[in-house]
Amino acid sequence: MLVYHLPGTLDTREADLDLLWEAGATGLEERAGVIRAYFDARSDLPVPISDGEWREEADQDWLAEFKRTLRPVRAGRVTIVPPWLREEVEAGQLPLVIEPGMAFGTGHHATTRLAVEALSGLNLVALGPDGRGARVLDVGTGSGVLAIAAALLGARFAYGVDIDPITIPIARENAGENGVPPGRVRFAEGTLGEEAATFPEEGVDAYDVVVANLYAELHDLLAGEYLAELVPGGPLVLTGILTVKLPLVRAALEREGFGDVRETLDGEWALVTARA
Numbered sequence: 001m002l003v004y005h006l007p008g009t010l011d012t013r014e015a016d017l018d019l020l021w022e023a024g025a026t027g028l029e030e031r032a033g034v035i036r037a038y039f040d041a042r043s044d045l046p047v048p049i050s051d052g053e054w055r056e057e058a059d060q061d062w063l064a065e066f067k068r069t070l071r072p073v074r075a076g077r078v079t080i081v082p083p084w085l086r087e088e089v090e091a092g093q094l095p096l097v098i099e100p101g102m103a104f105g106t107g108h109h110a111t112t113r114l115a116v117e118a119l120s121g122l123n124l125v126a127l128g129p130d131g132r133g134a135r136v137l138d139v140g141t142g143s144g145v146l147a148i149a150a151a152l153l154g155a156r157f158a159y160g161v162d163i164d165p166i167t168i169p170i171a172r173e174n175a176g177e178n179g180v181p182p183g184r185v186r187f188a189e190g191t192l193g194e195e196a197a198t199f200p201e202e203g204v205d206a207y208d209v210v211v212a213n214l215y216a217e218l219h220d221l222l223a224g225e226y227l228a229e230l231v232p233g234g235p236l237v238l239t240g241i242l243t244v245k246l247p248l249v250r251a252a253l254e255r256e257g258f259g260d261v262r263e264t265l266d267g268e269w270a271l272v273t274a275r276a
């Protein structure tokens, strides 16, 4: 990478910037009192901008740099990893592979970790009719991480919905990456209400667990819908809640008649569980 270092800032040398562009610069930035002008090839520079210095610099691969910073995230019995760290999952932990990308939910946010921990603490294998495994609804599925975690933890099936259509193929791909068969996890664009009220192939009219990593104001709006989707006594797992907004969520759950309300805090974030 060829960079021309010109002393000064984009402000102090404003009058010279056009000369850099005319000389063939492909980009300009300022760092620590030096203008860095990127070029594909050296060129003769006119006197006003000839007080700089040409330098060949190593290319920075920002994506590789970002990937190097990622570490496995342990959440209860599950360890969330990107595909290239799969081998680092400790024996006894369930690997949950998520390709970091456009959809929220790599496990590196406290709320995702809290929600996976909470799912891990439920006995998803034993819940559900005839003890055949829980039917789980994940509202705001993003990368699909919570629905996939539920399936890996023994849910009979998990249904992930999201209002953002770009998340759906990403979530499906992540489910495939984890070897979860399509019958065990399904994703659809949508939100609570009519679209999420049935699980097409199973004819489900209620879920054994509802999990939602959204935000406090939305939990307040959806609290009645959560109740309508859950079997009596079914666990509700809510996160995405800033601790300062906890009173709003507590009030909404009380209003709808949820019981056994418990809170887990992680820095400024909270997770709330309750029973329908």
Ligand code: SAM
Binding pocket: 104, 105, 106, 107, 111, 112, 115, 139, 140, 141, 142, 143, 144, 145, 146, 161, 162, 163, 164, 167, 190, 191, 192, 213, 214, 218, 240
């Ligand atoms: N479930 C993932 C996790 O725990 O990491 C992603 C959570 S991310 C914070 C919230 C997701 O909810 C986003 O993908 C967003 O598009 C979706 N969302 C926002 N409002 C929604 C709504 N009203 N109904 C369904 N999904 C919604």
